[in-house]
Amino acid sequence: MIDDQTIEAVFRGRLGGFVLDTAFTLPAHGLTALFGPSGCGKTSVLRCIAGLTRIADGLCRVGGDTWQDKTTFRPPHMRPIGYVFQEASLFPHLSVRRNLTYGAPHKSTAAGVKPAVGFEETVDLLGIGHLLDRAPAKLSGGERQRVAIGRALLSDPRLLLMDEPLSALDAETKEEILPFLERLHARLAVPILYVSHAISEVERLADHLVLMNEGKVLAAGRLGDLQSDPRLPLALSRDASVSLDATVEGHDSTYGLLELSVRGGRFLVPAPAGCSGEMRRLSIKAGDVSLSLQPSSGSTILNILPCRILSHTRRGEHEVVAVLGLGSDGMGAHLLARMTRRSWTMLHLGDGQPLFAQVKSVALR
């Protein structure tokens, strides 16, 4: 159903020799990742949504507003978007403060409409308070990108478009920025479309996913649903994992273990204490989950959870990937377990079977 809480995007046509044939509808909240291999058309979709690329057979509706259809084409400056590119392009002659306020919509504040996110909050969220009087030339790559994100937010967008905002940064700087993106995502109401070909970023940040290949949308939906769908390439990839949104239940300070609950189970994860009820993202790799017919005792494995096999798929000739539903009824959150075909055969495993999923704590992120 299309309502004012969705982003609807349909773009069908040619860009030179490249054919774009995409259609998806997603909730207009949270972070949606456009994910797929290099050259599959992710940036092209983002540019179409921004109005920077015009494809005649296109439809773009955001939160009930039509930006493009058969009779409408709003130019980019009439679309309330913030755009963050791979490389931060700040005005070199302006201070960080003036870069941040450059696109701020003075007229809406003058009219008494408060922007969704204020200057102080943006500066605080991105940790750039100490940089306000600096020139862009005196910033590190990571600091520049944080300022670029701040500038995009302060234009009071209804949609934030981020095109591989971390890809021009080294691994260490990426790690430095990811927590800021997590904070933005947790604290801001503005929906984010985030282009990436790094699955680690998607696992950490995304609520929803648009999976693309060769100009087409393979699937669109909730991240966990697509990660654990054995018909899609993610579940069968070597690094397949499932991201679960978990609630902090407690902390064992003697051993530094955080207790997290998900639908149908609880996990102990090495992590500092958190506030009870706080949400955390738990990422569980298919290769770190083993299966047992009995709950094993005398094992170093701390997480042993009743579950059921919901379905299974062969991975190549000699491996099997099973989709598990947590809980003795199998109705809880889904996990993936990857194992040898030999283990699958020796234990006589099959769909519907109740058993135990075992996950080492130290394997959890």
Ligand SMILES: Nc1ncnc2c1ncn2[C@@H]1O[C@H](COP(=O)(O)OP(=O)(O)OP(=O)(O)O)[C@@H](O)[C@H]1O
């Ligand atoms: N205006 C255009 N004219 C001709 N070809 C185009 C145009 N825009 C994009 N393309 C082509 O469309 C294809 C998809 O490009 P796009 O940048 O959207 O992919 P991508 O998935 O974002 O890739 P990457 O992850 O490498 O950034 C490429 O082959 C590109 O050369």
